[in-house]
Amino acid sequence: MTIRDKVIAIIAEQAVLDPSDIRMDSTLQDLGIDSLGLVESIFAIEEEFDISVPFNANEPEASDFDISSVASIIGGIEKLKAEQA
Amino acid sequence: MKRVVITGAGTINALGHDVSATLDAMREGRCGIGDLEFRDVERLMIRIGGQVRGFEAEGHFNRQQMSLYDRFTQFTLLASKEAIGQSGLEFSGDLAARSGVVLGTAGGGVSTWDDNYRSVYEDGKNRVHPFVVPKLMNNAAASHVSMEYNLKGPSFTVSTACASSNHAMALAFQMVRSGAAPSMITGGSESMLCFGGVKAWEGLRVMSKDACRPFSANRNGMVQGEGAGIFVFEEYEHARARGAEILAEVIGYAMTSDAADIVMPSKQGAARAMAGALADAHVNAAEVGYINAHGTGTTANDKTECAAVADVFGAHADKLMISSTKSMHGHLIGGTGAVELLACIMAVRDGVIAPTIGYQEPDPECALDVVPNAAREAPIEVALSNAFAFGGLNAVLALRRFQ
Numbered sequence: 001m002t003i004r005d006k007v008i009a010i011i012a013e014q015a016v017l018d019p020s021d022i023r024m025d026s027t028l029q030d031l032g033i034d035s036l037g038l039v040e041s042i043f044a045i046e047e048e049f050d051i052s053v054p055f056n057a058n059e060p061e062a063s064d065f066d067i068s069s070v071a072s073i074i075g076g077i078e079k080l081k082a083e084q085a
Numbered sequence: 086m087k088r089v090v091i092t093g094a095g096t097i098n099a100l101g102h103d104v105s106a107t108l109d110a111m112r113e114g115r116c117g118i119g120d121l122e123f124r125d126v127e128r129l130m131i132r133i134g135g136q137v138r139g140f141e142a143e144g145h146f147n148r149q150q151m152s153l154y155d156r157f158t159q160f161t162l163l164a165s166k167e168a169i170g171q172s173g174l175e176f177s178g179d180l181a182a183r184s185g186v187v188l189g190t191a192g193g194g195v196s197t198w199d200d201n202y203r204s205v206y207e208d209g210k211n212r213v214h215p216f217v218v219p220k221l222m223n224n225a226a227a228s229h230v231s232m233e234y235n236l237k238g239p240s241f242t243v244s245t246a247c248a249s250s251n252h253a254m255a256l257a258f259q260m261v262r263s264g265a266a267p268s269m270i271t272g273g274s275e276s277m278l279c280f281g282g283v284k285a286w287e288g289l290r291v292m293s294k295d296a297c298r299p300f301s302a303n304r305n306g307m308v309q310g311e312g313a314g315i316f317v318f319e320e321y322e323h324a325r326a327r328g329a330e331i332l333a334e335v336i337g338y339a340m341t342s343d344a345a346d347i348v349m350p351s352k353q354g355a356a357r358a359m360a361g362a363l364a365d366a367h368v369n370a371a372e373v374g375y376i377n378a379h380g381t382g383t384t385a386n387d388k389t390e391c392a393a394v395a396d397v398f399g400a401h402a403d404k405l406m407i408s409s410t411k412s413m414h415g416h417l418i419g420g421t422g423a424v425e426l427l428a429c430i431m432a433v434r435d436g437v438i439a440p441t442i443g444y445q446e447p448d449p450e451c452a453l454d455v456v457p458n459a460a461r462e463a464p465i466e467v468a469l470s471n472a473f474a475f476g477g478l479n480a481v482l483a484l485r486r487f488q
Binding site (some may be wrong): 040 | 149152216
């Protein structure tokens with residue numbers, strides 16, 4: 001599975017949707033994922049990719065990690081993995 | 086002052102997953118204590134307990150709920166469903182705005198602490214699930230009950246070790262009696278039967294390796310249990326107006342502090358709590374037919390408790406019945422008074438007195454009618470439920486047969 005597929009699987013599980021229903025331009029809000037669901041998704045992503053996501057729930061917009069859409073989340077993880085390698 | 090009645094009861098504990106199964110077991114004098122089953126149990130010296138068996142969170146709760154509910158919260162929600170379902174209350178408008186949840190627990194989410202400490206200390210993991218805090222906090226169970234049933238009045242959790250549930254129920258009683266709340270959800274829960282939870286108790290050297298035998302001369306300590314007991318306390322006129330079934334009336338309480346020792350019980354503190362509950366309920370000692378004892382099965386508690394009963398009741402101490410149902414369901418620590426209130430309801434409502442099982446040898450220091458080994462039938466007008474906690478914090482409730 002690619003990073004993209006894995007992230008979509010994590011988000012789909014959190015949203016209780018089929019992965020095919022997750023679009024790249026979907027926002028987490030569109031998918032019905034609330035703030036608790038978001039921190040749980042980030043935890044699942046960190047576990048899956050063995051990375052540390054720089055995300056502070058107090059000020060999500062100010063974080064280095066862009067969570068505005070599924071595409072931006074995938075982009076952020078690809079960048080973190082690249083830096084790790 | 087308002088009259089306070091109980092219009093709903095729910096439980097899950099080692100004797101059963103609901104009230105009727107629990108009362109059947111108490112009537113039959115069945116023991117719910119057995120070999121503990123969980124990870125690393127072989128590293129414990131104490132390997133018995135009153136564990137809830139045959140309970141799976143799946144089927145009761147969805148995935149998101151399970152990630153937020155520690156076992157003590159799961160027990161609470163299950164017992165709340167039974168209690169509130171039986172009461173028939175639906176909370177909306179003014180009733181919702183003024184009704185709340187006051188629960189007792191000593192440890193809260195002990196297995197959540199245990200699992201995550203193991204993960205970061207033993208397994209060396211450096212990341213924990215984001216819900217560890219909302220899962221383990223002592224008020225998690227009360228909060229989830231408030232959310233599930235739309236209870237928007239005063240809600241909080243009381244933590245006074247082994248008296249937690251009795252303190253919680255005493256406070257809920259006060260709120261309904263004073264008119265502050267038309268109804269309150271109350272009781273408590275505990276789930277400490279995991280490696281760390283039992284290991285901590287083991288350290289104190291007060292646990293029995295084989296059985297809980299309250300009042301028996303050969304008693305050798307307490308046995309832990311787990312579970313929840315939840316009740317709906319309701320203002321009498323409110324209950325009557327809607328034709329609710331009334332299980333019993335709560336007529337009084339008292340709370341005292343020994344101000345003496347962090348673990349050793351005090352006869353005076355226990356006696357003042359029982360006498361205080363009688364005074365608060367305006368009943369004569371002679372009206373009390375049954376006491377559900379704290380009766381932990383330790384040398385110190387049982388003889389101290391019996392001496393306190395003798396002091397408070399005088400000659401009547403030899404006529405009343407006193408039993409410890411901990412011999413069957415184990416000591417539920419912060420949840421224990423709640424499960425034990427069920428035995429008091431059975432006594433005043435059904436005229437059935439739950440026994441003290443495992444009783445083998447009379448102890449001259451516990452020379453009361455402890456209802457040894459077999460339940461008994463007798464009409465009971467008033468029953469007391471005792472809880473005496475570590476730290477010397479005592480709370481006693483008085484129930485009366487409803488008529």
